[in-house]
Each structure stands twice: as structure tokens, then as C-alpha cells.
Amino acid sequence: MKFYDAGIDWVFAHKRLILIGAALSIPLCVLMFRVIGKERMPEIDQNELMVNVEWNENIHIDENHRRVNALLRCTDNLVTEHTAYVGMQDYILGTEKDLSASEAELYFKTEKPEGINPLKALMEKEIRTSYPEASVTFSPPVTIFEKLFVTGNPDVVARLQVADRTSAPQASDLKELENRIAEATGQVPERTAFRSQLNLVVDRDRLLVYHVNYNEVVRVLRTAFRDNTVSTLRSYQQYLPIGMAGKEKSVNRVLAETLVEAENRQDGSRERTYVPLRELVRVVPDEDLKEITAGRNGEYIPISFYGVEDAPTLIEQVRETVEADKRWDVSFGGSFFSNRKMMGELTVILIISVLLMYFILCAQFESFLQPLIVLAEIPIDIAFGLVVLWALGHTMNLMSAIGIIVSCGIVVNDSILKLDSINELRKEGMPLVEAIHTAGHRRLRAIIMTTLTTVFAMVPLLFTSDMGSELQRPLSIAMIGTMMVGLLVSLFVIPLIYWFIYRKHDVQKN
Template identity: 40%
Template sequence: SKAIQSNNITLGALSVVDGLYRYNIHFDSQLLNREDIENVYINHEGRLVQLKDLCRVEEKLASRVGLVRHDGKNAVTMAVIKQNDAQMEDLQKSIGALVEDLRKEYPDISFDLTRDQTRLLTYSIDNLGQNLYVGAVLACLVLFLFMKDWRLPLLIIITIPLTLIVTLLSFHLLGISLNIISLSGLILGVGMIVDNSIIVIDNVMQRWRQGMPLADALVKGTNEVFTPMLSSVLTTCSVFVPLIFLSGIAGALFYDQAMGVTIALFASLFVAVLVIPVYFMVLYRKRKTCPEGEVLDRKFHFNFYTPYECGVKWVLRNPVKSVTAFCLAIPAIFLIYKGLEKERLPYMEHNDALMKIDWNAGISVEENDARVGDVLKQVDGMVQTSTAMVGVQDFVLSHTEDLTTSEAVVYFQAEDGETLRQAQEKMRNYMAERYPRGTVEFGVSGNIFDLIFSNDDADLEIRLQRQGGGRPDVHEARAFLDTLSRRFPEIAVQPVVSERNIQYVADTEQMAVYHVSYAALQARLRMLVSQNEVYAINEGARSLPVIIGERGMDSRRLLQYTVRNDEGVDIPLSYLIRETQGEDFKRLYSGNGGDYYPVKITANDRTVESIVDFTERFVKADPRYSASFTGNYYSSRKMIGELVLVLSVAVALLYFILAAQFESIVQPLVILSEIVIDVFWVFLVLWLLGESLNIMSMIGIVVMSGIIINDSILKVDTMNRLRREGMPLVTAIWRGGHSRLRPIVMTSLTTILAILPFLSRGDMGSALQYPLSLTLIVGMVAGTLVSLFFIPLVYYLIYRKRG
């Protein structure tokens, strides 16, 4: 070792002067290849010999510790990660061009693009955009259905492009990009941006129909509804403000959604107040009378108002039944809430997945590769493509967790979600039957949505510890898992991941007797196991290590060798080292409470609660152990708790805004009372459909709370105005309901139909939008009925003694 290092020298340049000239002198003695090392001279007991006379110098392939196979073929994998300031479209074009160039330059090598998240995002955004157009068209159809004159729907329809132009311009000025979150804000807004125009036009038409000149009808009709419209926009936007203060990345992302809705609604308000009256005047300035004649009004009255009148009469005549149903809805909300499955993320259909395998045995990478191949053979015909990373991976910037030679990560893609589930079950059963000591875990392939919102936590993670701190040993952990498996046979409990190892314990007393230092002992052991790297020969981008060691060393013969002590005497290693064998955990885990062993479990809420109860009783019965709990079961409840707080803050903001508008502390309670009924129906539908309560459905409830009260604000404001004009209470309720029936139904239908196309789960964007859309649609349907029938009842009960 010393001879090789002393002959591998590179000195800096020396400078000498010869008359008028200066010369640089280089002194190099580098070992650049195998022949250079063989020709190194050594003075051995007075004799000058070369290294090749004493040992064999070989250049051979290093032992392989990892490999990659794509569809069974040897491969090299590369991960391309987009920077924050890069455009996704530019990345797509660049990657496509790069792959084509590589295929042309290296025709003998196959280049495949897998796990393309840009394609998924592009498809999701395109699909959301298409649904946005469909929703806008459906909203326009509602306008033509209710308004027979073609000019009226045209007036309202022009609100959509004008509002979207202002919104997109504001996005550009504020630096908000078009993404899944901001698009969902526009989706929520597209059904509402026509609401203000509908209200303005309907009120203008009522004034014009009463005989008022067109110019006066435009001014008075717009002024009358401006205040309740402004209040409606403020209440809708106010519910988004608390969403921005959600913890973590969710709060930062929903800033885009909040800004999308807020800008769209304020833009639609200004368009309805400033632009629509102008175009109304342009289209109808030649007409002297209202285009909606008495025949049309009677026809609409006969078809539409009759069931409404019957409903209002029944509610006013049966107040006890209605109020009792309202009171029962409050405890029902809490009962259904407890029965709802709670999770952090909505369910998303996947046709690809990641499988992590740990064979839980000290096997070579070649054996690992063969076993992974056997597992994938079980799903031939079910899996379209697969990429297996077997053993240690040498990424410059790793995007996966570190693997050992006995571990593997496999990405595979199936035709659809059902085929994927069948393939996972088949591979899991094969592993359990053929390799019961191995562990296999399946997870999502890591799309952008999962990477942002999700984490690697299991539904439940039990952190098992010894009482007072420290982790249990392997046998104790295995005994607990066996007990858990017998108690809950329906769940998959992964076996303890451990490794057997050989321990060499140095005898310090013997080392002192034979004058052997730790440094000498370590150096000899490193050489015997061929880990004594002297230096590396660099050839361009390749680095070739030079190692001094024994060839084909077997651990059973290791202690038969000797080590030279300080006095030059060879001492047998068996005199100095004692060999033991043991079993230990492959990975060590530690937290604030000290070291622990994690038990990760995938199960539904009820099973998780049962497991937690069982574990608490287990550690209570055995004082040697203690346990703590974490996982998605707890993080999802934390997120739901935050959103419940957000809903509470939103309702408080709504109350203060309404109190300022109506100058009353009672009337806001009349309007906000409908939120209770709407939340009950949303919870009930979610429970009946088997949907979970997650971040998106809860945000849907928060947003719904700001939208559904808009109709009630308009109705209560109209009833207040009629009572101020001297109209009796019942007459004001009756006339207010009649005059606002059509705009309430129209605005509700436009909002519902604009969201209706998103009741699908065909891609990531739609899966993200589905629970929010479902919540909004159910809430809007219930809210419309409550606004039409229940709000007049509450208004009547509060003011009946005042006349």
C-alpha cells in the first residue's frame, strides 16, 4: 500500500531561469493503468523486486449492487424534474425533442418515456377546460328556456366572456398561473357570474312591465338590487378568506382558487351594473313597451308558480312540522359525521402503482433480480409496462428512498384501475405463499397532486417502545405482530423487516498483550474483505478504484489469517477477535420520544379504532411496553378539524356582513339558518353514496355556505323593502316570493348545471373536483328549496307579532 502511494505522485510545476528564458519543470510519477501498478519497484529485504513478482494485479468488473430492468430488459433510468420557474409545455417539447435526438443518434438503443406526469396534468387541465365550456353552454340553455325573447339571454351570455377576460387579465397581473386549482376557481365562478346579470335584468323587466319608462326602469331596477348583489358577492368571497390560512401547502394553493372566484364575481358584478344596462338600452331602445306580454306571464304563472304557491301555503300552515325537522337536523349532523369515513384526500382512480419489495433476507442483487422477475411473471398480460429498480441505485439526485441489495422498487402500469387491483392482489398472494418472510407494499406512483397534498404515512402507524424509552428487540416486535395478526386476520400486517449479521468483537486485553493496535487490526480486516481502497484512477468521466485485498475471501476463513503487530510478529486474528451472530432491525427509527419500531397498517376508520383500542389494552397488560400512534387517521382528522374551524370563521364573517347590510342582528340568523339544513343533506348524501369526508368535500361545504345564502339575501331584502313601503307581512312574503322566484330558480340552475359536468372521475383534475362538485350540487338543490319555502316561514315566525 505504501509502495503504491509513494509511486503515485504529482508535483506542482517548478520554474527555473536559463539566461533570458524561463522554463517550467514537471515531475510526474502517476500510476495510470494496470501495467504501471505491476511495474512498481519494492525493496524487499535488500532485494529490488517489482509488484507483479509478489502478487497478481487484476482489472475486473466490480460486484454489481444494483440494476434497472424495463419490461424485463437491462436499462438505465433517468428522472427529469421540472424547476419551479419552468413552463410545463416547454418541458414537454424539450423532452420530446431530446428523446427523438437520442433515438436518431443511438439507433441500437431503445428509449422509452414512462411516468410522464406532464401528460397527466395536461389531460387533466384540458378536461377541466372542456367541462368549463360544457357547463357554460348548459347555463346558457337555462337562460333560453326561461326567457323567450332571444335578446335577454344574449344580454346575460355576454357576461361570461367579458368576465372571463377581466379575470384572466387579473390572473396575469397578479402572477397566478392557469392550473388545476385556479381552474377549479373559475369552474365555481362560471355558474355564478351570470347570477348578477340575471337579477339585474329580471328586476329591470319587472319595473318596465309596471309601466315605468325604459331609462327609468334601468336606473331604478339596477339600483334596487345593487346592495343585495354586493352583499352576495362579499359573502361568497368571504368564505374563501379563511381557506388561505389552512396549514401547509394546502393554504398556499387555495389562494389561487380564492382569487379565481373573488376576481370572477367582482368582475361579473361590475359587468352586470355598468355594462348590461348599456346593452339593454341599445337592444330595446326602439320598443315602447315591455316585450314580456300578459299571455307569456300567465303561461309562466300557470306552469311554474302553482307548485310554489302550494308549497309555501303548506309550510306556513304547518310551522311545527317544519321547525321540528329543522331541530332534528342538528343532532343528525353530528350522528352522520361520526359515521362518515374521514380521509385527507379524495379517492382517485389509478392505473399505475409502485411496488416496494423487501425480501428480508441477505441475498445478492442477482437473486433479487431473479425473484422480482418471478413476481412480474405472475401478472403477464395484466401489466402493460414495468420498470424495476433492483438493489442500490446511484442517482445523483435521488427521487426514491435508499435501497439495499435485498430490496426493489417496481413501477408498473395496467390498462385500468380494476386490472391494476387484480394484479396487485395476485402479486401479494404470490409473495405471501412463496416468500412469507418478505414484505410487499403498494403505493401511488407519485403524481403531482399526491406529492403536494399526500405523505408517506400509513392509515395507522403504531410506534412500539419499551417502557421508559428504547425500541423492543426483533423477537418482541415479531411476537406483537403475530398477536395483532391473530386478532385482526382481515388486515395485512407486514412481517418484521430484519437482517442477520456477523459481529466481530475485539478483545482489548489480548490486543494489549500482543501489541496490536486498533488501526492495524482495522486495516488488515479491510484488506481481507477487499475494501482497502488505495486511490482511484480517473479516465475521463470514469473512476477506477485501486483496491488491495484477498481474492474470494469467505467469512468462515477470515479468522484463520494473521495481523502483523508493532514488533513485526504475525498474530492470528482468532486470538484477538470473537465472532458472534445475531439479528437486528434493517432500519432504525427515532422520534421525539426516543427509538421505536413502527407497525404500519392500512385499514378503514372503524378497524383503525379497534386496533388502537386493542394496542392500548395490550401495552397496559404488559408493563414492559408502551405505544404511541400516528398516521393518516390522525392527520386527516386534524385537517377536518381545521376546516370545521374555517367553516365556523366563515359563518361568523357571513353574519357580520349580513348584519351590516340589514342593520339587524336577527335577520342574518334567518338567512344563516338554512346552512344547517344544507349541511345535513350534504352529509346524508355523502354517507348514502359511500363517499368520505375529505379536504375537497369540506371545502365544498365551506364554499356552499357562501353561495346558497345569496338567494335568501335577495329574497329577505325584497320582503324588507315591501314592508317598508307599507305592505302587510303576509302580503310582503307572498309578493316577495313571487317577484324573486324566477331569478332564484334561474341562478340556482345555472350554477348547478355549470358544475354538473364535473361529476366524473376520469382524470386527476376531475377526481379532485368530484367531491367538491357533488357537495355544491347537493347543497345548491337543498339550498334553493330552503330559500323558497323555509326562509319565508322563519321570517314570518319572527315578525308575525310586529305585523
């Protein structure tokens, strides 16, 4: 009781200072909400890393193995364990992602989470230096948490679309645009994955010279390259095409050995003549997009940026670069926008909760003014809760937001009990200041025990390191900080605000 009496006397001796501090909590709350980092879910310390590499070159599987082994040797002194999938994997049950012959997936495990960032920097340096055309992405291992919350999304995604929707994007144009974006922003985006291919172009002029029908050439090509379906087996909802195939051969050999029948129009003889496909078809090396991504506005090419510090500036730089080239249109997405949307939704939920609380308190106190005294505690608690999160290096995310909102609901109950006791004592004829002191003594233990039980329940989460505890740590820090500040506000600041509003009424009554 002595510390409470000393505290309430000090507060009433410094009324102006306390009231100014309470008023400044509102702009402090707004400032901290702008300053503190925002993300969807809290970042979890990982000592494991998945690296996906697309070489963007037409390489053999043996060359893929050689490159992967060279990368693994570079990391021997940084990791405790590593392995890799190279090329295609024949797993019947593992069909989530099939790798091509030019892809590899590497797994690394470090001794401590602090070793992940140096490992990322080394891998990116080695790949960018030795294989500039390669596309590399980093992600945590796929766990239940990742499947539910997907924390590895890029910060900003530039969605490129061809201005002329009737034309297909060219690989050379896209690579040139990527390089200009990297120069303008100073950040290297994730490279777009391409696949090498051979286009077979039929020379129509030679078809006229050799008197060969175009449809006949297409049919022969389909048969030669094992794309000739002769029938289909149907069983319930399953369809199995039956095709004709031969031995594996190179493209040039197939074109040299495959003949197509020509029409004899000059002498009218019935003797059949044949022309090799190599005389009618040209082989043109080309590149095409490996994956097609589509959204509400149609197909687009994603250019992903990770580790972005100033997203609005990056977005503006990318927009200016793309708009300078009239052949492309751009829109944006990524976790920066989803996090901002989530924060907006949480703000709306908080405002609605406060309004509902206000109307309920109006009915309880039978007053429109006293609920405002109770709710005056909320901006003070939120402001100091955000300060605690920011000071300890945490961000504003879904878990910390839940912790702050729940804590505000708990500490508001303490203020409700305090004001209800003061009102009952004043109805009995007790003076205002004496009623404040007496109500504080009566409700002191209940308020302190409510706060301490909640705080002590959250403390174990601060000293464990499993995934569940790391996920809930921002929630526990937000709740502990908000509850401790809310305890002091309920005991000392709320009675002062109540006295400041009702002091003249008490004097007039006397």
C-alpha cells in the same frame, strides 16, 4: 311563477311539518358528520400500482431476480404491463431512494382501476405464503399529486420505543412483538425491514494470551476491511476521503490471511511474531434495523397498518398488547389522526365564518334576530350535502368540505336578498303574507339563475375521468347537492321561518 305559488301555498299549509323538519336538520347534520367516512384528500381511481418488497434475507442478486420473475409470472393474466427494479440502480440523477441487493420495486398497470384490489390480494398472498419474513408495501406511482398531498400514508402507525432508552432494540424481540400484535388485532401490519450483518467480536481473553494490543487489532481490522482513511481532499464545501483498499475477499479469508503483530514479553527478544486475526476475532451473524425513524420523542420503530376499518379498536388492541410487554412503549400516528385534526380545523374555520357572517348581517339588517333566520339555512344545507355525499359513496375530505362551505355562502346570499325585499315591502305597509309572496316573485328569477349557473358549471366535472376531475368531483357533488337544497330552502323554508317569528307582531300592528 305558478310552481312557486303552488310551493309556497303547500309549505304554509304544512307549517308544522316543515318547521319540525328544519329543526331536525341540526341533529341530522351531527349524525351524518359522525357516520360519513373522513379522509384528507379524495381517493382517486388508479390503474397503476407500485409494490416495494424487502425480502429481509441475505440473498444474492440472482435469487432476487428469480423471486421477482416468479411474482411477475403470477400476474400475467391480471395486468397489461409490468416491470421491476431489482437491487441497486446506478442512476446519477435518480438518488431519491437507493435499493439494496435484497430489495425490489415492481410496477404494474391494469386495464381498469377495478383490477388493482385483486392484484394487491394476489401479491400479498404469494409473498406472505412463500416468503413470510418479507416486508411488502403498496403505493400509487409518484406523481405531482402524490408529491403534494401524499395519499398513500398508513391509516394507523404504532410507534414503538424501547422502554430502556440506553439499550438497542433486538430483532428477535421486535419480530415476536409483531406476531403478537398481528394475533391480537387480526390484521397483519407492514413488516419491519431488517438487514443481515456480520458482527466482528474481539476476544479479549485471547488478546491476553497472545499479548496483542486491542487498538492494534482495531487498526488492522479497519485496514483489512477498507476502512482506513489516510487523508481528505477539501474543495469549498465538499469533502472527499481518501482510503486504502484491496481486492474483494470473503470475511473468513480476510481474517485468515491478515496478521497482527504481538508483543514479545516472555524472552525479551526483538524478533517479531504475528497472530492471524481469526485467532482473536469471532464472526457473529446478526440482524439490525434497516432504517432509523425519529420524531419529537426520539427514535422509534413504526408498525404500519393499512385498510383499517375500526381504528379506535385497533389502537386499543395494540396498546394492550404492547403494555403487556414491559420492554416497550407505544404511541400512535397515521392518517386517522391527521384526518381528525383536519376535520377539527375545518369545523373551527366554519364556526368562525358563521360568527363573522352573523355580525355583518346584524349591521346590515340592524337586528340581532333576522341574521339568525338567514343562518338557519346553513345546518339544513350542510345536512343534506353530507347525505348526498354519503349516498353517492364519497367521503368528507378537504375538497368536499370546501364545496359545502362555498355553497353555503352562495345560498345564504339568496336568503339575504329575500329577507331584504320582505323588509322593504313591510316598511311600505304591505301585510306580512302578501310581502312574502311579492318578495318571492321579485327575487325568484335572480335566485334561480344564481343557483343554476353554479350547478351547470359543476356538471362537466361529473362526466370526465382525468386526475383533475376526479380530484374535484367531491367538490362538484357537494356544491350541486347543497345548492339545489339551498334553492328550495331559500324559496320556501326561510319565508316560513320569517312568518313564524313575525306573525304576532304583524297581528298586533293591524
